[in-house]
Amino acid sequence: MTQQMKRARESAGARCDRYAPLILGIGAILSTLGFILAFTLAAPVNGAAVDGTELIGDQMVSNQLLFSQKIFYFHMPVAITSFVAIGVAAFYGIRFLMTHRACYDMRGRVASEIALVFVIMVMCSGEMWERFEWGVWWTWEPRLTTYFILMLLVFGYFILRAAVDDPERRATYASVFSIVTFVDVPICFMITRLVPSGVHPTIFRSDSGLSPDMLIPLLLAMFGMFCIAFGVYRLRLRCAQLDVRLEALKERLDD
């Protein structure tokens, strides 16, 4: 027992756990800084062209500046982070199928939980953007649809887990499903290139048209979101590991 504990403490995971709160804090600071800069540094974006001059918000303007575009500095980093989280879940799915060790299944589950949180955040911010920019609550636009499907797949992952009793079988099915889910990520990422609809811009390209004053807040927020996701992931994983140990101890106490 002591040897096991020693080995566990010496593992790289323990070091990660020690830094997890710190990384979470750094992430919070960086993403907050990113959002503040998005309002102070980044110039407002021109919206839909106004025909001639019109009165908008007590001001005669010839083109409308989009204030709600600031959602973009939250929306895109969170979306990219959710993709990464689903990728991590799929990676641990593969690791589980290779080794059949329960710890990888736990990591996959925790990564999917993180993905679920971020996916819901993307849908919420996206919904606001839709309402205020496109003027509709919902539209079957390709990027929107594929992301919606991704959300349903992440929901399905947890429904599947809840429906299987045997732990070994549950882990296998969940791993397989998380790998299959990952197929939708590149589709969702590439869909604006494959089926251009004109509403979702293609961000990652060599001439993306993002000026440095927009790129800096965006990258700060993105890096911050990565740190937050990693920090939460490690803390949640530690929590799950302690749960398992508690269960094992309880069982031994019963004997």
Add this chain to the structure above:
Amino acid sequence: MAIEIQTPSTWQQYRTLLGKDLRREFRTREMLTSMGMYALLVLVVYGAALSQTSHSFDILQMSGGLLWAVIIFTSLLGLNRSFAHEKENGCLDGLLLVPLDRSVIFLAKATSNFLFMIVVELITVPLFAFFFLSTSPADTWPLIITPLLIGTVGIAGIGTLLSTITVNTRGKDVLLAVLFIPLIFPLLYACVSATTVALVGGDVEAIYMNALLLAGGYDVVMLLLSWVLYDFVVSA
């Protein structure tokens, strides 16, 4: 004298497994009757749903989508059944005892599901046209065969993997729908757009080929993935 043990080739194993499914179907006619009846009933529901539209309303515009909705729901029913009766007499356990590559089971099962689906579609598509198409479709209508084939291949492949998963879970019928419909969605989207453009006409060349490429690519990725992952699923 050495004893020669003849091990059956993979092709023979595949043919035996497929033959077993088909023979079972010829004797009971369980799958085809239930799927065919279900498809007909969905069409009846369409009849009620579309009965209040005006005469000038052209159903042709949405016929591709309606057709695929029948196919998706019918395939859900068939996929649910396809593994349920393997479970009944411990048939699946028997199959797993046979020293064969597990992916052969996948290929045989996917093929039988594909064949049943095709038979049901052969009945459903003319019935659909007979009931609902008041205006004649564009001259390019025979082109709907390709999206139907590609879509059915994908449905059979993904569906076989998922129904193997859900047969061992609680509430298997609902769970199959929950997992299957989101996973099939990109394929469905592409197939609907190809079918609609073939029926309605318009810029057939560009949209049709693009949609078929998308559907075909998704098929290839998903079938390969299901084929690789099937071993883990069926032995779990």
